[in-house]
Each structure stands twice: as structure tokens, then as C-alpha cells.
Amino acid sequence: MKQVMSFKINGMIFEEEIDHRRTLLEVLRENFGLLGTHKGCDEGQCGACTVLVDGKAVNSCLILAVGVQGKEITTIEGMAQGDKLHPIQEEFINAGAIQCGFCTPGMILSAKALLDKNPDPTENEIRNGLCGNLCRCTGYFQIIEAVSKAAERMRKEA
Amino acid sequence: MKEEFSNIGKGIPKVDSVLKATGKAAFGADSFLPGMLHGKVLRSTVPHAKIVNIDASAALKLPGVKAVTTGKDFLWGLKFGFSSQYRDQAPLAQDKVRYIGDEVAAVAAIDEDIAEEALDLIKVDYDILPAVFDPFEAMKEGAPLIHEDKPNNICAESHIGFGDVEKGFQESDHVREDEFWTQAVKHGFIEPHAALGLWDSSGKATIWANKQSPYVASRKMAMALGLKPSQLRLVQTFVGGGFGSARSDPHALDFCALLLSRKTGRPVKIVYTMEDVLLMGEMRHPFYLKVKTGMKKDGTLKAMQTYVVADGGAFTSIGPITINLAALSTDLPFYIPNVKYDAVRVFTNKGHCGSLRGHGVPQVRWALGQQLDMMCNDLGLDITEVSIKNAVHTGDVTPRGLKIQSCGLTECIEKAVEASGWKEKKGKLPPYRGIGMSAGSYYTGVKISGHNSASCIIRMNEDGTASVQTGATDIGQGSCTVISQIVAEVLGLRMQDITINCGVDTDFTPLDPGTYGSRVTFFSGNAAKLAAEDARRQLAEQAGKMLEVKPEELIFKDRKVYPAANPEKALKIDALIRHLGQKMASKNKTVWGRANYDFDLPYLDFKSGRGNVSPAYAFGVDVVEVEVDPETGKITIVNMVGAHDVGRVLNLTNCVGQVNGSWIMCQGQAMFEDLKRDPADGHVLNPNFMEYKLPTSMDIPRKVEHILVESIDPNGPFGAKEAGEGASVGWLHAFGNAVADAIGERFYDLPITPEKVLRAIRKKQSETSARSN
Numbered sequence: 025m026k027q028v029m030s031f032k033i034n035g036m037i038f039e040e041e042i043d044h045r046r047t048l049l050e051v052l053r054e055n056f057g058l059l060g061t062h063k064g065c066d067e068g069q070c071g072a073c074t075v076l077v078d079g080k081a082v083n084s085c086l087i088l089a090v091g092v093q094g095k096e097i098t099t100i101e102g103m104a105q106g107d108k109l110h111p112i113q114e115e116f117i118n119a120g121a122i123q124c125g126f127c128t129p130g131m132i133l134s135a136k137a138l139l140d141k142n143p144d145p146t147e148n149e150i151r152n153g154l155c156g157n158l159c160r161c162t163g164y165f166q167i168i169e170a171v172s173k174a175a176e177r178m179r180k181e182a
Numbered sequence: 183m184k185e186e187f188s189n190i191g192k193g194i195p196k197v198d199s200v201l202k203a204t205g206k207a208a209f210g211a212d213s214f215l216p217g218m219l220h221g222k223v224l225r226s227t228v229p230h231a232k233i234v235n236i237d238a239s240a241a242l243k244l245p246g247v248k249a250v251t252t253g254k255d256f257l258w259g260l261k262f263g264f265s266s267q268y269r270d271q272a273p274l275a276q277d278k279v280r281y282i283g284d285e286v287a288a289v290a291a292i293d294e295d296i297a298e299e300a301l302d303l304i305k306v307d308y309d310i311l312p313a314v315f316d317p318f319e320a321m322k323e324g325a326p327l328i329h330e331d332k333p334n335n336i337c338a339e340s341h342i343g344f345g346d347v348e349k350g351f352q353e354s355d356h357v358r359e360d361e362f363w364t365q366a367v368k369h370g371f372i373e374p375h376a377a378l379g380l381w382d383s384s385g386k387a388t389i390w391a392n393k394q395s396p397y398v399a400s401r402k403m404a405m406a407l408g409l410k411p412s413q414l415r416l417v418q419t420f421v422g423g424g425f426g427s428a429r430s431d432p433h434a435l436d437f438c439a440l441l442l443s444r445k446t447g448r449p450v451k452i453v454y455t456m457e458d459v460l461l462m463g464e465m466r467h468p469f470y471l472k473v474k475t476g477m478k479k480d481g482t483l484k485a486m487q488t489y490v491v492a493d494g495g496a497f498t499s500i501g502p503i504t505i506n507l508a509a510l511s512t513d514l515p516f517y518i519p520n521v522k523y524d525a526v527r528v529f530t531n532k533g534h535c536g537s538l539r540g541h542g543v544p545q546v547r548w549a550l551g552q553q554l555d556m557m558c559n560d561l562g563l564d565i566t567e568v569s570i571k572n573a574v575h576t577g578d579v580t581p582r583g584l585k586i587q588s589c590g591l592t593e594c595i596e597k598a599v600e601a602s603g604w605k606e607k608k609g610k611l612p613p614y615r616g617i618g619m620s621a622g623s624y625y626t627g628v629k630i631s632g633h634n635s636a637s638c639i640i641r642m643n644e645d646g647t648a649s650v651q652t653g654a655t656d657i658g659q660g661s662c663t664v665i666s667q668i669v670a671e672v673l674g675l676r677m678q679d680i681t682i683n684c685g686v687d688t689d690f691t692p693l694d695p696g697t698y699g700s701r702v703t704f705f706s707g708n709a710a711k712l713a714a715e716d717a718r719r720q721l722a723e724q725a726g727k728m729l730e731v732k733p734e735e736l737i738f739k740d741r742k743v744y745p746a747a748n749p750e751k752a753l754k755i756d757a758l759i760r761h762l763g764q765k766m767a768s769k770n771k772t773v774w775g776r777a778n779y780d781f782d783l784p785y786l787d788f789k790s791g792r793g794n795v796s797p798a799y800a801f802g803v804d805v806v807e808v809e810v811d812p813e814t815g816k817i818t819i820v821n822m823v824g825a826h827d828v829g830r831v832l833n834l835t836n837c838v839g840q841v842n843g844s845w846i847m848c849q850g851q852a853m854f855e856d857l858k859r860d861p862a863d864g865h866v867l868n869p870n871f872m873e874y875k876l877p878t879s880m881d882i883p884r885k886v887e888h889i890l891v892e893s894i895d896p897n898g899p900f901g902a903k904e905a906g907e908g909a910s911v912g913w914l915h916a917f918g919n920a921v922a923d924a925i926g927e928r929f930y931d932l933p934i935t936p937e938k939v940l941r942a943i944r945k946k947q948s949e950t951s952a953r954s955n
Contacts, residue, residue, distance in 0.1 A: 116199070
């Protein structure tokens, strides 16, 4: 069954007729062309589809779109302000935290959820905060370093 | 004097990382075309059976379904494989299915849900055949034959020897024989396979796919579709991780996307689910290994003998090379005068195995590297000293014929020993703490049959920038970045002056063998360096005339060209290019730098296994320190030190990232990953990341330290060798040695799970208490 649904994604209102059975991941990718949200396992195990819903990192493949109407949704496309990248994005680039890049958007959003809640995390807290996002390329070390550096910068810039 | 570089060696961020950090890099599933249909692939539900009939009539009646394809739509008999005697794979199963998951049909529909629903409506009648899942059973007389032309299910053999291994054992003071096993592990990339096919009315078949060796895949696809290579165009998208042949070979979805496109006249996209990826073929070969080493009392290695049974699964894939490359690692990184190696690769009714980071070498080193540790313990020798004693050196030609032209192995061992505190820790750590080490080596590209040279084209632009076309595929390892650095260095440009194709298009980009065998930096990097030098030569010729100096006296630096003796007489490089292109009186000239690169090497000799197989060899030493919880059996890696000789470090951040990634992939195999199968029908029991456990950020070592040893290779681009694959060859046995040191019990199979550790600790405790009673 379809109905008109309305979403607030990256600060913009999106409205479209959508089937009830569609997941947030499918709607972001297929209806709104937000392809930076990646479909990896499609069952909540890899974290490649992580987005923020009201600031909380969630696997968008496990959420039905119909349930997140009216909530603030942030995808990777909403991280940069125009050409100005978010400090987390910049530190991922500088630290070598990106290899194939498939896990990167989800990883960056998990990092944002973590740092918004805990601006000064210990290394262990960073490892904890990213444990829902699988990365096969980097072995995580440079990602952890990037999040740590981003946290430091964000604290200074705040 | 240390050479001064502007771009080489620096931790320059990857050229594609802004796209990737902002979600703008288009991966396999991100390809779209107007009017596109969606496809799904039907897999066999039985392990071994003749296909009697496939009835798709009900599926075709489902509203939204546009076409169904089966093996019959593909030209009968046209199969693909890595060489002529090993072509045994077809786009879809033809006469029979050979494992649960083998592809039998595919559907195109207006959306994925309908395509999926249609799969359930396809009725396949099977005539069930007996199946075999264990390689030892498969080799027995009377076992069901998986390929009728392969007696005893032997897919391939490798018998290599040099020196006299029996004499070597006789001359040894200590000889050990042990058995080891390794398990099936998957590449574990997070992006599933995806293909968008368009077979248009002109007869051209174009496919957009996330392939790591597009030229390899496109040739095989053309082969099995009965097309000329030029009729098939493969456009590579960004690739969400590679790690081996799973991304180099074509799969059913690639063929079916094209065939269904031809049938429907519309583009067809097929994206596999992670379940598809995990249960289909392509994974690391499980090995059974019987290994025997002979050593003198002083630690000198006299002989090594290895027997391997590789469980190949249902098809050949690249398996004959796997067992051949594994042979290479029976002696390297040591100088051993007597070596014998015998291996068989056996067909079984399971998904086929191929190459995965390290390609056969980690399995063999897991056995030999642990046995070396056991022998050192037996004789009271320090394994690090024994490793130095037997290490190969620059200038060595090994008994097999490998020419070692650069080698920092001894320095790697010394530095890793120092940084890890080995001398203070080995044998001196408290109970349930242990330390282990490994030494390993890996080649920098080997020459197998087929196309081997790399090429590069560089266009100099009027604004002083360079457009680089490479045939290399960047799967995240950073080849686009390193090639850009090389070109920038030669032409005196900055990184932002280089534009490079992040993606291969087999119709247009320069030919390249592909991303495998750790060859890209060396081969494609050398091609880029030569192409840049070709462009520089043309620019220098004109600049020499204008500045009235010999071209070879000119320096290219900081976007300027100037005589070494007179830096103030500099020409701006953009002005020079414009002068050539726009202002010369009679004939304008666009500057193109072009080059082809290959290393003069014989093809890999499968029969004798002799001769040099690679232009360069990388070396590495890993030291792992673990802590075992005797209550739970949980192993924590408290520290890891790696000293790796990768030749010249072209990009420090990339090299460290490659070593890290390699290590943690190995950690997965060592501690968590195991593709489990039902012994009754061989089906994969854990085709998901909940039960097939990749390491997470919570599992990795508490601390890591990297030491990069730069033995400048005479033939590498700026002296570089491979980095990233070689770091996988030593990890497993370094870890095995550390665990044995911690609990006093040795593990012979993988993964080393907490259950196994607990069992070993209890066994040890009961033995100790039995002795004390």
C-alpha cells in the first residue's frame, strides 16, 4: 500500500508517494537519489547504511521509512556545509581512514553521533562507538585516529 | 645523500577521498540507466545433480516479469577460465549443478521484489547425483566425479623440488613432521557484486561493474559469450573492496545482466545480496598441510618438505596458480638448499576457491612458520636469531632461482626485535601472556600466461596540469594516488595539478593486466613513470631550445623548468606547454607522454617451479603479543610490531594503512572467520555477517607499531616494491606462535576460538595435575 510520506532529510523536506514496506535505506537511495547511503548486507550487520535519525546513528536498512516521518534525518550528503567539509570528513581524508570508501559514509555518521554525544571520547570509547560499522580495508586504526583528531578539532572550534 | 622529493614518500591524502568522504563516489549499485530493469539470480538447492528441465512459464506470467534466462540461452560449450586447459565455468549451469548456490537461471523484472518473487516460480527438475564434500574422499576411487574429464577429482597438481631433500634431512640434527589445517574464509568486502548490462542494437555489450581487474573479467566474459573482446566493454565503477579473484572473475550476474538486456532490449541491473556473496564460490582455499623441516643444532635450515591438499570446490577458477604460488613460500624468506613440494587441488561439491590476499602463501606459512617455532623451542634456540641466520640477502639467487635484488629482511628482524622488546619478553612473560614472531616474503607481481604489460598515457594541458590515463584499478589500495604522485614527481608538478581516471573503461583506457599479485605499484607505477618521462623529454627538448641549454641539464620542479646551473632562468611549465601547443610558427604540438612497461621475466614454469618469478620481493616481520583469559579462553592482542621492507615508501599513510588492513584481515582468519558448511549437503551455514564474523573495531590489537624498512629496489618505480599483500603472509603463524607461547599448547587448525583455547588450557591443566600426582 502506498501513501504520501514526508521526510526532513539534511534540513530539506522531501515528499513522495511511497509503499509502506520500503525501508529508509531504499527510500533514500531509490526515491531521493541519496546514493551516499550504501547497501552492504541489508540486514543490520555491516553499518554501511548508517544515517542519523534525530541525532542517533541507525541502520537505515532496518527501519521502515513510514516510521521516521517528521524526524530529522542526516545522511552523508548533509555533512558538509556547501564546499566546507565537516571536520570528521577532513580528518578521515587526512588520516588515511578511507581506502575503498564503501563503509566511509556510515562510519562518518557513526562518528558524528558519537562525538555529538561525547565530545572528548577515550580511544576505547571511539572503538565502542564504531563497533557497528564493519570495515574490511583499514583495520580501523586510521579511522580511530581520524575520529580522535576530529574530536580535538571540534572541541577547539566549538 | 638522501634524495629530495616533492611528492614521493609523503602521506598525501588519496586523490579520490573527498568523493568518498562526501558520499559522491559511485559504486557498483549506483549505476542507473533510463528504462532499467532489475534482475535476480536463481541458485541450485542441491549439491550435485543433472538439470533435467527448467520450467519458467509461471515466472514469465507474473506481472512485471520481462524475461527469464537459463544456461540454454548461452552458447553451449563456451566456457571461461584462466587458461585454455582450465576452462570449466559457464555463465549459468549447463548440464548440471555442482554445489548448493551454483547459478541456474535469472529473471529480469520491473523491480527487485518482483524479480525475487519470480525466482520462486521457476521450477527446476534435478536428477540427483551423489556428492562429495571432503577432498580426501573426493580423491578416492569410485568417488562421484564433479567434472567427468577429471579422474579422482584432481583439478591440478604441483610437484616442485630442488636439492636433495632426503640428504638434507639426513644432514640435520633435528627433524620434525607435523600436520596443519586452514579453513575457508571469504574476501569479506562490504560492497556486494553489482552489474548493469546494456546489450544494444548495434551488437555492443556494455557492462558497468565493480571489478578489480576489469581487463581479466572482460576477456573472460567475451570468451563465454562468444564475442570478440572489442564487442564487450566493461566500465569499472568505484569498487567497495577487492582482496582477490572474487572481483577479477566474471560471475553469473554479469552474464545475466547482459543476456537479459539482449532479450528485453532494456538495460538490466543485478545486485547480489550479501547472502549471495557469502554462499557463492570465490574464497581462500582450505589447505591440509603435512610439513617436515630439518635443522642443524645451530639453527641452520637444511631441508623442507611440504605436502598440500587444497580443497578447490566445484570449479578451477585460479586454483592451479594458488598451489603453485604456495610452493614459492616453502623456502622464502629463507635460504634453504633442499626443498620438496607436492600439492594437489581437488574438486568438491562446494563453492569454488580462488585467490585471496596472500594467495596460498599464508596457509603454507601458517604451517611452516609454526613448525620453525616448535623446532627452535625443541632445540632451545631463539627464532629471531634462527631467522637472521637463514635469511636471504640482497644479491642472493636462491636454489630455486629467485633473484633477490633488494632485501631488508635482516634489518626488519633486528628492528622488530628491538621495538617489541622481544629479548625481555620471550620466555619471560607471566602466565597466559605470550609473544610470537614471523618472517615472510611476497612477490611483486608474477608472470602468468596472458597479457602482462602495463601502460599509461599522459596529456599535458595548457594550464600546466597533466591528465593521466592509467589501466590500473584502484580498489582502495590507493593506486590512483601513488601513480599521481609518481607523475607529479617526474614533471615537477603538485598533486592538485594531476587528473587521473578513477576507473577503467576497457574500450578506452590503456591496457593493464589488473589488480592482482601485488603488481600495480610496480608495473603500472613504472608505466606511469616512463610516460611522464616521455612527456618531460618532449617538453625539455623545446625548453632546451628556448633556454639554449641541453635538454638533459633541465630541472622540472615547482611547475617550472630551469637549467640546473641557472634556476633564475626558469620557464613556467604552463607557458611552455602553451608555446608548444599554440604559438609555434608552423606546427602546433600537443604533448602526450606514452609508455608501456613490462619486466623481462620468463612465464611462471608450472612444471619445474624453477626460475625467477617476480621482479622484486618484499619482506616483513611481525611480532604479536597476546594475553589469554584462562577463564573464558578469550585472546586479546596487546601489542603488534611490524617491520616491513616495501622498497621505497611512496606514500607513508597508504603503506601503513595497507599493513594494518592486511593484519586485521588475517586476525579475522586467525580468530573468528570460518565459512561453515552442513556436512550432509555442503551448504553454507553462516552466509551473513552475524555468524560469519569479520573483526570489528572492538577486536583489533590494543596497540600497533609500524617500522618501514626501505631497501631501494633497483627496478621499482623510485625503488618501490609491493606493500599490503605481503603483510598478510606472516600474521597467522606469528599469532599461532604467540598463543602457543602464552598457554604452552599448539594449535594446528584455524580459527583459534575461545572454545578451543579453553579446551587446550584444561587439557594442559589435567596433564600437569596428572604428572604431579
